[in-house]
Amino acid sequence: MGKLKVASLFCGCGGMEYGMLGGFEYLGKNFNSLPFEIVYAIDNDKYAAQIYNANFLHSCEIIDVKEVVAVSVPDHDILIGGFPCQSFSIVAQNPPRLGYKDDRGKLFFEMIKILQHKNPRFFIAENVKGLLSVNQKKTFPIIVKEFEQAGYHVKYKLLNASDYGVPQKRERIIIIGFRNFQDFVNFEFPIPTTIGDQKAKLRDVLAQSNLIDEKYYFSQKAVDGMMRTKEKMNKGRAQNLDTQCNTIGSHLAKISLNGTDPVLYENGRYRRFTPREAARIQSFSEAFKLESVSEHRQYRAIGNAVPPVLMWHICNTLVHCCINAN
Ligand SMILES: C[S@@+](CC[C@H](N)C(=O)[O-])C[C@H]1O[C@@H](n2cnc3c(N)ncnc32)[C@H](O)[C@@H]1O
Structure with a gap:
């Protein structure tokens, strides 16, 4: 089976990619390689990009997502992106939660733009829990509808990284889009791998x-x-x-x-x-290199990341439910 090509927006230091590619050890467990290959990654933070580029074969391009010309993005099977969450986050009370009215809240439209032009088989988007409740719960259904109108069947779930072997209570909303109805039917979110003690x-x-x-x-x-x-x-x-x-x-x-x-x-x-x-x-393995930037920048990029082990479980499930199933 060939590898599925992945394009990544807002890649940061690459937590999503690190988990998706697999092939690392964490807390004595081996997370095997998964059949994905990164063909495109962008972020507008040059320090996060520096960490990214020290860890992956494919380089992150430092560019504002609004400057990306959709047709020039290489063909890919999966678009991934944790679109910026500042305006959605329940932490951001000052100014009060602006949600989709805020300019930064609109960045997910850039993801939609690429989906419309490139039509990949899947997308995976990640965001903070607050996205579900922002603007009296009006924003989230709009986001789902936009993804559906771009031609995708959408499943979403609030996952807690601590249920998947990560020593952190980190709840994130994971939105997965399927271009094919059969993939949508076949996919189930991963069940928790660790409980209680x-x-x-x-x-x-x-x-x-x-x-x-x-x-x-x-x-x-x-x-x-x-x-x-x-x-x-x-x-x-x-x-x-x-x-x-x-x-x-x-x-x-x-x-x-x-x-x-x-x-x-x-x-x-x-x-x-x-x-x-x-x-x-955050479940990065010891092999993940941080030291190319100052500690201040390391904290920032790491704190923004999707826990790789959580992402590995999501993508491993996608492979079993949809890729190997065909
Ligand atoms: C939540 S973080 C993504 C973390 C990443 N998915 C990971 O797992 O490591 C959001 C990222 O969006 C980037 N970003 C914010 N505004 C952007 C823009 N206009 N264009 C490109 N990237 C942007 C930030 O620099 C940040 O790295």
Whole structure:
């Protein structure tokens, strides 16, 4: 069987691609190669692209998606894209949730444009949970309808990465489009692979505390400040190491102890995750190279990514239900 060609919009550092290609190890498990080949990838963030280009054979082109000329995109079987979620995210309350009225919310139309011109057999889109509820739940049905009008049968599901062996509670809406009705009928989203106590735990991916550089620890001043304000604010979100980490975001470089972002409390001290720990929390394997950009950029690209192990399960299921079934 030949490989299916993949085009990727908003590729970031390539979490989706890394999972889709497979052929990596994570927490002692082997995620075998899947029959896909990347033929096209774009993002407008040159730092994310730098990480991407250190890890894949195909290069990411640094370009604004609005500049992409659909006919010049190479032929492909699957279009993938986590269209930017800032305007959809429930975190983005300031300005209040703008949804599809906001310019950035319209970027998914660029995905539609390419689907209309290139007509691939499948597409896979990913977004934050908030996409389901934004604009009094009016945005999501519009998005689904747009995909249907572009000629696709659409299935979607809210998946939690922690159900698939990732030590992080990360809920993402996965939208899959099928050009052929039979593929649509055949496809089922993957069932959870881990439940209860079998789930991967934060402890499994942390570095030994004696190897952690001092720069990752919060100062005593920051800790005292948090203690003073803990009545009215959230006490630093120190994570329980024996369960799954709360969702990590793209601004881990700048987190404070008073925010809602996950931090660690180890041996009586508070600290942030290292970029490598953040990558492991997202289920990137040790082989994934981060170091071509500053730590600040690493956190950003990693926090934005789709967990590769989650993507592997989705794509492995697609292969079994639709590709091998024919
Ligand atoms: C949620 S992240 C995608 C993460 C990626 N799917 C992964 O798994 O690693 C969204 C990406 O969209 C990119 N982006 C935002 N606006 C863009 C635009 N106008 N043109 C191209 N890329 C854009 C951002 O730089 C960011 O990398």
